[in-house]
Amino acid sequence: MRKSYLIPEFRVEIDHTRCRRCKRCIMNCSYEALSFSDRVVADHFKCVACHRCIVFCPENVITVRKNPVDFKESFNWTNRHRLDIWKQAETGGIPLTGMGNDLPYQIIWDHLVLDACQVTNPSIDPLREPMELRTYLGKKPDSLQFEETADGKIKLKEKPPKNIKLEMPVVFSPMSYGSISLNAHKAMAMTAKEMGIVMHTGEGGLHKDLYDYSDYMIVQCASGRFGVHAEYLKRGIAVDIKIGQGAKPGIGGHLPGEKVGLDISKTRMIPIGTDALSPAPHHDIYSIEDLRQLIYAIKEATNYKPVSVKIATVHNVAAIVSGIVRAGADIVYLDGFRGGTGASPKIVRDHVGIPLELALAAVDDRLREEGIRNQASIIAAGSIRSSADAIKAIALGADAVAIGTAALVAIGCRVCQTCHMGKCAWGIATQRPELARRLDPEIAAERLINMLKAWKFEIKEVLGSLGLNAIESLRGSRERLRGIGLDAQTLDILGVKPAGK
Amino acid sequence: MEKREKIVIDAKGIYYRELNEKIRDAIYNLKCKEIHLNNVNGQRYIGDGIEAKVTIVINGVPGNDLAAFMNGPTIIVNDNAQDAVGNTMNNGKVIVKGHSSDVIGYGMRGGKIFIKGDVGYRVGIHMKAYKNTVPYIICGGRAGDFLGEYMAGGVLAVLGLDENDNRPLTGDYLGTGMHGGVIYIRGEVDERTLGKEVGIVDFTEKDMQEFGKILKEYADDLDLDFDEIMSKPFTKIVPISHRPYGKLYSY
Ligand code: SF4
Ligand code: SF4
Numbered sequence A: 001m002r003k004s005y006l007i008p009e010f011r012v013e014i015d016h017t018r019c020r021r022c023k024r025c026i027m028n029c030s031y032e033a034l035s036f037s038d039r040v041v042a043d044h045f046k047c048v049a050c051h052r053c054i055v056f057c058p059e060n061v062i063t064v065r066k067n068p069v070d071f072k073e074s075f076n077w078t079n080r081h082r083l084d085i086w087k088q089a090e091t092g093g094i095p096l097t098g099m100g101n102d103l104p105y106q107i108i109w110d111h112l113v114l115d116a117c118q119v120t121n122p123s124i125d126p127l128r129e130p131m132e133l134r135t136y137l138g139k140k141p142d143s144l145q146f147e148e149t150a151d152g153k154i155k156l157k158e159k160p161p162k163n164i165k166l167e168m169p170v171v172f173s174p175m176s177y178g179s180i181s182l183n184a185h186k187a188m189a190m191t192a193k194e195m196g197i198v199m200h201t202g203e204g205g206l207h208k209d210l211y212d213y214s215d216y217m218i219v220q221c222a223s224g225r226f227g228v229h230a231e232y233l234k235r236g237i238a239v240d241i242k243i244g245q246g247a248k249p250g251i252g253g254h255l256p257g258e259k260v261g262l263d264i265s266k267t268r269m270i271p272i273g274t275d276a277l278s279p280a281p282h283h284d285i286y287s288i289e290d291l292r293q294l295i296y297a298i299k300e301a302t303n304y305k306p307v308s309v310k311i312a313t314v315h316n317v318a319a320i321v322s323g324i325v326r327a328g329a330d331i332v333y334l335d336g337f338r339g340g341t342g343a344s345p346k347i348v349r350d351h352v353g354i355p356l357e358l359a360l361a362a363v364d365d366r367l368r369e370e371g372i373r374n375q376a377s378i379i380a381a382g383s384i385r386s387s388a389d390a391i392k393a394i395a396l397g398a399d400a401v402a403i404g405t406a407a408l409v410a411i412g413c414r415v416c417q418t419c420h421m422g423k424c425a426w427g428i429a430t431q432r433p434e435l436a437r438r439l440d441p442e443i444a445a446e447r448l449i450n451m452l453k454a455w456k457f458e459i460k461e462v463l464g465s466l467g468l469n470a471i472e473s474l475r476g477s478r479e480r481l482r483g484i485g486l487d488a489q490t491l492d493i494l495g496v497k498p499a500g501k
Numbered sequence B: 001m002e003k004r005e006k007i008v009i010d011a012k013g014i015y016y017r018e019l020n021e022k023i024r025d026a027i028y029n030l031k032c033k034e035i036h037l038n039n040v041n042g043q044r045y046i047g048d049g050i051e052a053k054v055t056i057v058i059n060g061v062p063g064n065d066l067a068a069f070m071n072g073p074t075i076i077v078n079d080n081a082q083d084a085v086g087n088t089m090n091n092g093k094v095i096v097k098g099h100s101s102d103v104i105g106y107g108m109r110g111g112k113i114f115i116k117g118d119v120g121y122r123v124g125i126h127m128k129a130y131k132n133t134v135p136y137i138i139c140g141g142r143a144g145d146f147l148g149e150y151m152a153g154g155v156l157a158v159l160g161l162d163e164n165d166n167r168p169l170t171g172d173y174l175g176t177g178m179h180g181g182v183i184y185i186r187g188e189v190d191e192r193t194l195g196k197e198v199g200i201v202d203f204t205e206k207d208m209q210e211f212g213k214i215l216k217e218y219a220d221d222l223d224l225d226f227d228e229i230m231s232k233p234f235t236k237i238v239p240i241s242h243r244p245y246g247k248l249y250s251y
Helices: A024-028 A052-056 A079-091 A182-195 A208-216 A230-235 A262-268 A288-301 A317-326 A346-351 A356-369 A387-396 A405-410 A441-465 A488-494 B016-029 B205-221 B226-230
Strands: A010-014 A034-036 A040-042 A062-066 A112-114 A135-137 A146-148 A154-156 A164-166 A170-172 A217-221 A238-242 A253-255 A276-278 A307-312 A331-335 A377-381 A400-403 A481-483 B006-010 B034-041 B055-061 B071-077 B091-096 B112-115 B136-139 B152-158 B180-186 B198-201 B234-239
Touching: A010 A040, A024 A034, A024 A052, A052 A062, A112 A387, A135 A377, A170 A182, A182 A208, A182 A441, A208 A217, A217 A230, A230 A288, A238 A288, A238 A331, A288 A307, A288 A317, A307 A317, A317 A331, A317 A356, A331 A356, A356 A377, A356 A387, A356 A488, A377 A387, A387 A400, A387 A441, A387 A481, A400 A405, A405 A441, A481 A488, B006 B016, B016 B034, B112 B205, B136 B205, B152 B205, B180 B205, B205 B226, B205 B234
Parallel strands: A170 A400, A217 A238, A238 A307, A307 A331, A331 A377, A377 A400, B006 B034, B034 B055, B055 B071, B071 B091, B091 B112, B112 B136, B136 B152, B152 B180
Antiparallel strands: A010 A062, A034 A040, A112 A481, A135 A164, A146 A154, A253 A276, B180 B234, B198 B234
16 A cells, blocks of 8 residues: 555554553544554554543543644645645545534624623523523414404414424434434434424434434435435424535535445435435425425425425525525524534535524525515524524524534534544444444433533523523514624624624 | 215316315325316325325326325326426326326335326436335336436336337436436437446346336336337346445545
């Protein structure tokens, strides 16, 4: 084999004086970076900084460091550029990556601050007062009409459209069974049920083990139509049509054949070992009218359950969403350019799309201007890292947020960005039984529930400080946000004043 | 509840949503086994998502997404059909006695679509098969571009039965991205029109037997002469690899 020009990204250091040679680290390293020859030795090349060995070493003697080897400094030719070129020069292929865009674009969330009440219009004590975090996703009628029944009672003339009830304005984002393990799906399903929220199945169908949780599932219909059949559509409480994903706008899904094992093949309903290609376009959708046709085909098949349409945030997003809402979508799922992924060409992940914050504000404005904001709910997604991001998203105009990476981090993910290799040491982004087993769904659910409970407390605290007692009162309330260090144009798009004004 | 074996619905001037409600009511509440729809004129989504063993006979031209997500029924269209017949269909049968249009059998996973005449563009895209469920689309006339694109399983056939029709049997980009299943064309295919993921292989005796069974059924359903159909040689098109994009990425 020819010599690679790459150098290791990390160094695994073991304090051999304290190591008791139990080999636990070796067993835990799914990337095979560690081996034993009279003591533990590391192949630094293979380390991805997943930290599994560090966490499971009983002696706490492992350190993983960024490889301190210096490159000749260049602001322009970053190490990232050099490493990518070497990879391309060696393989002739497109570098793939997992997780979200990690380039240092400005993160607008971190330049927005929230308001609080002082003296007048007092704040509310969430420990004492009830706080309403319940949110309903779906079309709200333009107006309500009532009629009197024979026995003199007043009732609604028309049945309102079906909505999804959420006990807090958070849902799990679509991560397919295939991209992540069944145990990860189980953990999210249990959490969704416990917390009164919902999860998305993603485009991989619904495993039979999760049928009991289908009241907490939004099922997905992507271009490849994997696992999509009448029963699947009817099981979900809503159906999401996947048009795009923040980490790869305009790019389809592609589950490599080696990940399509027995169970995945059953759920996706394709033979073992074939590539599951879900190209970017639905080849039956070339216009808003075509999208409308699919939305209504699904509504007809599901007795008019809510239909959501998921798109990546791109330049003309407001106009696109206006079309989607007019096509009959009940929910619009906006996935920002920092959204996570199981696998995406690095070039697309890092350079295509626009920030969620701007898209969200633009979409909310446009729908309000057109008088159709009530016709669809907006889910904001694409790297919601904390309850603070969630609150700010709601103040910018979202009805709820979706979390993917944050949920995975709660259950062990170290954001090592190698999900596409299928070797996830934490049993999350893998289908290898010996690795998937590492994720205990019960324990993972407990961690997720804890995280969401913490977020719930945090959201209530902030609402209280804002003098609000219902999350719905915050939606689109941009007056309660101020920008710091954002240029005038960005502030204008956000509809947010600079701090001090 | 009153049970009825057969029901006739006059679809004239009825909005599709109402028509489909009537159909579902007939199937699920009245337990009808046979439903005849007269004067159908472009109503969409007929048979959509229906999971039952029933027969629906359509007189008139049904609208788009006929039999979408369908799982079980037999639909007989005594006229032409429009776009997206059998979209993501799971099981059942659709027989169209006239022509049909674009995106037939998109993502279809089981069942049969038999069309007597021509079909449009993008037919059989993303068709799949899983174990014993194998979908079939057979078109008696000619097909447009992108036939069987991204096809992952199942059987697509174009018969070109009208010998006086001189148009090519299929269009460009035949089987592009195809990684499973098989396409049979009755007659010659211009290799220039093939996607680079597919190739032509010998039509064997075994193909003749297996595919012949379905063709017999097709001929019976559409009142055609089976021997006449079999009188011409077939071209068999299959994917070269089931991992056409396996080498696109580095790591
Ligand atoms: S897990 Fe820790 S103690 Fe055990 S062999 Fe590895 S470094 Fe040594
Ligand atoms: S899911 Fe696993 S492989 Fe992916 S970033 Fe997290 S720890 Fe790494």
